[in-house]
Amino acid sequence: MTSFLSTFVNKVDRKGRVSVPAQFRTALSNETFQGVIVYPSLSETAIDGFGRSALEDLNRRRMDKTLEDGDFERALLGGDMVIDTIMAMAHELPFDGEGRIVLPATLAEPAGITDRTTFVGRGTRFQIWAPDAFEQHQQAAVTALRQRLSTQGNNS
Amino acid sequence: MTSFLSTFVNKVDRKGRVSVPAQFRTALSNETFQGVIVYPSLSETAIDGFGRSALEDLNRRRMDKTLEDGDFERALLGGDMVIDTIMAMAHELPFDGEGRIVLPATLAEPAGITDRTTFVGRGTRFQIWAPDAFEQHQQAAVTALRQRLSTQGNNS
DNA sequence: TGACAGACCATAATATCCCATGTAAACCCA
DNA sequence: TGGGTTTACATGGGATATTATGGTCTGTCA
Numbered sequence: 001m002t003s004f005l006s007t008f009v010n011k012v013d014r015k016g017r018v019s020v021p022a023q024f025r026t027a028l029s030n031e032t033f034q035g036v037i038v039y040p041s042l043s044e045t046a047i048d049g050f051g052r053s054a055l056e057d058l059n060r061r062r063m064d065k066t067l068e069d070g071d072f073e074r075a076l077l078g079g080d081m082v083i084d085t086i087m088a089m090a091h092e093l094p095f096d097g098e099g100r101i102v103l104p105a106t107l108a109e110p111a112g113i114t115d116r117t118t119f120v121g122r123g124t125r126f127q128i129w130a131p132d133a134f135e136q137h138q139q140a141a142v143t144a145l146r147q148r149l150s151t152q153g154n155n156s
Numbered sequence: 157m158t159s160f161l162s163t164f165v166n167k168v169d170r171k172g173r174v175s176v177p178a179q180f181r182t183a184l185s186n187e188t189f190q191g192v193i194v195y196p197s198l199s200e201t202a203i204d205g206f207g208r209s210a211l212e213d214l215n216r217r218r219m220d221k222t223l224e225d226g227d228f229e230r231a232l233l234g235g236d237m238v239i240d241t242i243m244a245m246a247h248e249l250p251f252d253g254e255g256r257i258v259l260p261a262t263l264a265e266p267a268g269i270t271d272r273t274t275f276v277g278r279g280t281r282f283q284i285w286a287p288d289a290f291e292q293h294q295q296a297a298v299t300a301l302r303q304r305l306s307t308q309g310n311n312s
Numbered sequence: 313t314g315a316c317a318g319a320c321c322a323t324a325a326t327a328t329c330c331c332a333t334g335t336a337a338a339c340c341c342a
Numbered sequence: 343t344g345g346g347t348t349t350a351c352a353t354g355g356g357a358t359a360t361t362a363t364g365g366t367c368t369g370t371c372a
Contacts (some may be wrong), residue, residue, distance in 0.1 A: 002215075005338070010353090011353065013353065013355095015327090015355095017354095019351075019353070020349095022351060022352090036353075037161070042298070042301050042302055042305055043302070043306070047294070049300065055159065058279075059280055060277045062279070063280050067214070067217050072217070072218050073238045073239065074296060075280075076204070076214070076238075076239065076242055077206070078199070078278060078281065081300070081301070082179065082301060083279060084278050084279070084297075085294065085297040085298060085301060086295060087159075087160070087161055087277050087279040088162070088163050088276045089162075089163075089294075089298075090161045090162060090277070091161060091162050092162070094328095096328070096330095097328090097329065097330065097331095098330095098351085098353080100352085100353085102328095151286050166362070167362080167363065167364095168321070169364065170364095171316095171317085173364095175362050175363070177362095178360075178361060178362085252318070252319075252320095253319065254320095254363080255361080255362085256362090256363090258317085258318095313368070313372100314371105314372090315371095316369105316370085316372100317365085317368105317369095318368090318369085318370095319366105320365105320368095321343105321364105321367095322363100322364085322365080322366095323351095323361095323363085323364085323365105324363090324364105325360100325363100325367100326360080326361075326362095327358100327359085327361085328346105328357105328358080328359070328360080329356105329357085329358070330355105330356090330357080331354105331355090331356090331357095331362085332353100332356100333352105333354080333355105334351105334352090334353080335345085335351085335352085335353100336349105336352095337349085337350080337351090338347105338348085338349070338350085338353085338360085339346105339347080339348070339349085340345105340348090341344105341346095341347100342343100342344095342345095342346105
């Protein structure tokens with residue numbers, strides 16, 4: 001199981017290239033496709049990412065399920081809002097020889113990413129944030145958690 | 157598993173030729189038929205597209221299912237309105253030497269496609285839209301999804 | 313013979329590859 | 343343990359290959 005941990009801040013050069021943290025790359029080293037799949041997060045101002053095998057798994061299962069159900073019309077017509085919408089926004093970003101990816105402007109801009117960016121491990125997936133935005137977000141999250149734990153007593 | 161991702165806007169020249177995005181072409185590179193199968197979407201003002209092997213897979217599984225059910229008459233007579241109708245409207249569009257296809261007017265016109273067009277990855281299949289129409293459609297879809305996520309409190 | 317589709321060729325813009333370098337962390341040996 | 347050395351990583355820039363796109367030519371079919 002690939003898992004992504006901790007956070008790294010890297011530079012975005014004028015060509016839009018960013019080094020993917022070496023730790024993340026080794027987590028993906030057994031994938032056939034050397035690179036990542038990314039799409040805009042629907043709930044946060046950030047980019048979500050993971051390896052391609054996860055993506056293919058998803059598509060395969062969806063197709064199998066649809067066909068098993070004998071729902072051939074649906075296979076032709078589509079109809080899964082969530083997945084269809086995300087696929088349209090997703091990008092396949094291969095590593096270059098130095099382990100970098102190029103962030104498409106259509107993803108970087110809405111996330112507020114300009115010349116630096118923060119890679120955030122989220123276990124099975126990871127995120128790419130504008131450094132300031134992430135700092136704030138994380139700060140708020142920690143505070144909220146502390147609050148909850150102290151008022152509610154301890155809840156795993 | 158071939159999967160189509162991202163969206164690309166390409167020009168339609170005066171002969172009706174459009175470059176199929178290189179990423180889509182590489183996704184189809186191991187197909188025997190170098191080209192795509194397209195037909196008008198029944199649910200949206202767009203064109204749906206597949207690689208040929210996907211379509212053959214679909215038909216084969218449909219046949220299997222029908223025969224398993226012992227529905228031999230149906231196998232011979234047809235009777236599945238939707239699929240039969242789609243097959244009739246489908247076109248086989250081969251790539252030219254530069255990876256382009258020619259959009260038949262009977263498909264382009266009802267989709268509102270004139271001089272530019274948007275290729276949309278939908279995972280197992282893809283679509284071809286009029287750029288403005290797609291922009292609007294996608295915008296609405298994203299908004300709806302965000303809404304749903306925030307009200308349901310369902311995160312990622 | 314004239315319209316048309318397909319093959320072929322040209323080119324500008326862009327993305328990808330490849331090599332160089334600074335820097336910081338890991339290592340090693342006295 | 344500390345100083346020096348080496349390695350790995352992130353980053354930058356120039357060269358090179360792809361891609362999208364437009365045009366031209368040619369054979370074919372009416």
